[in-house]
Amino acid sequence: MKGRTYYAPHGGLTPQTELHTGRAVFTDAYAVIPKGVYSDIVASLLPFWDNTRAWIIARPLSGFAETFSQYIMEVAPGGGSTQPEPEADAQGVLFVVEGSVTVTIEGADHVLTPGGYAYLPPASGWTVKNTGSETARFHWVRKAYEFVEGIDVPDPLFLNDNDIAPTPMPDTNGTWATTRFVDPDDLRHDMHITIVTFEPGGSIPFEETHVMEHGLYVLEGKAVYKLNQDWVEVEAGDFMWLRAFCPQACYAGGPGKFRYLLYKDVNRHAKLAFR
Template identity: 75%
Template sequence: MAGPQYVVTHGGHPAQSELHTGRAIFTEAYAVIPKGVMRDIVTSALPFWSGTRVWIIARPLSGFSETFSQYVMEVAPGGGSVRPEPDAAAQGALFVMEGEIVVTLGGERHRLQPGGFAWLPPGSGWTLANEGSRHAAFHWIRKLYERVEGIDVPEPVFGNEQDIVPLSMPGTAGRWATTRFLDPDDIRYDMHLNIVTLEPGGLIPFEETHVMEHGLYVLEGKAVYKLNRDWVEVEAGDFMWLRAFCPQACYAGGPGKFRYLLYKDVNRHTKLGGFGR
């Protein structure tokens, strides 16, 4: 049986002979960034990173993401950073799709291969290197950690999705399951990163409308997603951002599994009186 798949964007440019048939959408409630628009021309460089380019697919912005930034990182052999995170208040979550990276934290080296995950506490002083012979590609999600008096910051977490048993959603007979990298019952975490899997024909059968902001990167398969008022086709390599309370539902539409990497903010009171109070 084939193992998990992770579709990776490799950039490049379309030929001048191609038609413009993109699916990119940006609205007040959601955005869809298809894999086909993640080209060389929209990459960025980052301070203190070598041999690296990045697609920034979400960032705090008026009318867009409010709680997180999400990067798709591509690091060449020998590349990486000894000063990756410039903000001492930011936590980080990494998910590897291709190649191999070594994350060093507190003097310990952690080798992450496809499916590998790391949660990195704020101010932890981690570093990252590609010591392999091929490019590495991974997601890096950054969020300011919301400290709460009397609640400790969690310890670092390292693992791989292939070592985690997916949990079936109630009443779905396994057709809708979630792989949880962080303990959902641990109040110390103010974000979750999961992999959601829908078997062929599986569905989210109601329009979820709730406070969590979402970032969804499709790892495998295809589906039709209900986003606010619209039904949108998505496939592996696409990214979706959903504002808090944006209605959402989906049907898995392909012959194989539909899987996506899901970020959401959790476990904290809503801010009153506007941002920055």
């Protein structure tokens, strides 16, 4: 399968000649962070990461994401971390959009190139380094693992989008498909990171309203997305957060595929906080 390309932010600063009006939206039900806001002045440095900066596009926060955080990492040649994850119960997924990194876990090295996916279990002691000659950019999704007595923690996984045939959604003639990196029936996993693909003109033809929280980063193409009561235009590089039960639908705008990296929490009981 031909290697795909993915949008990756490169920072910089919007010139003074530009209008300030943009597409950023922040509500109680959803948020849209457009690609133009990934500037140098909002990048973060992280402890124990060398030659690295990050754009933190989601984090647990009152009125915002509740179950996950999502970073866009930019690691220069020679950079990386031998202590990347500060929380012992945190699991992670890396998805590479540009360059390459080497992830070491359980004594084995795994090279991730564009489209590369890594699932990293909690307390697995993984490390990551850019051993190449070009700057690497990748998504890092973090979630506190919800342990269940009698169910094992998932094993590490190393896969690539380019090697997996998307699964068409029923009765869509292939216009709507999902690339799955883990088996949806595997109850060891309490989060799924997938890639959703729409052909030009494809749609979610009803307002999805469900318990799963979502993070959506547009990897390719453009669409009009229904978020709660609003229709918004999104394109490659934009990020959307949807709280649980936020209605959603979309139309892919063409002329090429519309693809996004999707986070959702799955396979666990709803906690009864007030019991």
